[in-house]
Amino acid sequence: DAGVTQSPTHLIKTRGQQVTLRCSPKSGHDTVSWYQQALGQGPQFIFQYYEEEERQRGNFPDRFSGHQFPNYSSELNVNALLLGDSALYLCASSLGTSGYTFGSGTRLTVV
Amino acid sequence: KQEVTQIPAALSVPEGENLVLNCSFTDSAIYNLQWFRQDPGKGLTSLLLIQSSQREQTSGRLNASLDKSSGRSTLYIAASQPGDSATYLCAVRTGANSKLTFGKGITLSVRP
Numbered sequence: 001d002a003g004v005t006q007s008p009t010h011l012i013k014t015r016g017q018q019v020t021l022r023c024s025p026k027s028g029h030d031t032v033s034w035y036q037q038a039l040g041q042g043p044q045f046i047f048q049y050y051e052e053e054e055r056q057r058g059n060f061p062d063r064f065s066g067h068q069f070p071n072y073s074s075e076l077n078v079n080a081l082l083l084g085d086s087a088l089y090l091c092a093s094s095l096g097t098s099g100y101t102f103g104s105g106t107r108l109t110v111v
Numbered sequence: 112k113q114e115v116t117q118i119p120a121a122l123s124v125p126e127g128e129n130l131v132l133n134c135s136f137t138d139s140a141i142y143n144l145q146w147f148r149q150d151p152g153k154g155l156t157s158l159l160l161i162q163s164s165q166r167e168q169t170s171g172r173l174n175a176s177l178d179k180s181s182g183r184s185t186l187y188i189a190a191s192q193p194g195d196s197a198t199y200l201c202a203v204r205t206g207a208n209s210k211l212t213f214g215k216g217i218t219l220s221v222r223p
């Protein structure tokens with residue numbers, strides 16, 4: 001049973017560029033959440049998607065946007081990248097009140 | 112606003128020791144609490160999920176307890192091994208559809 005799959009694994013971008021990260025949820029899960037984890041910190045909630053709609057959003061600027069597709073997969077887009085956006089981006093999926101299952105993350109480096 | 116604290120930030124123990132990792136949260140009205148393990152540069156692996164109606168959960172050498180009234184959870188690791196070396200994160204969920212709020216984690220080193 002495949003867990004949560006994220007791509008790419010690593011990414012290097014230049015300041016001002018745009019980036020798209022992808023996530024396929026665990027089989028049977030319908031809710032996808034995105035988190036940003038800076039070095040030495042706990043993950044911070046970005047937003048959550050359910051039924052192709054953004055259900056909740058954390059304290060992140062509008063440069064961060066997302067999408068959920070009919071097959072429950074999701075994308076995270078970040079525009080106008082800043083050096084401070086360098087982090088590990090984690091995708092998590094869930095079904096109802098089950099626990100969250102996390103992917104291996106995408107390491108984004110902005111130079 | 113829910114806040115989760117994990118102290119200390121780092122812990123080093125000799126192999127074979129039993130140990131307890133602590134997690135505290137400010138709002139006792141939680142839905143559930145989940146403990147995760149994270150290896151350096153990797154994603155999160157779920158260890159144990161405790162629903163708000165439960166007092167503890169066990170999986171192998173791991174036991175997690177929950178005391179909502181005092182805003183505390185502990186993760187007990189029996190007979191620690193070098194392979195247990197990792198960062199352990201605690202996260203709380205305040206509603207059925209709500210986000211997870213994480214602590215900063217405790218980095219555990221088990222010395223052979």
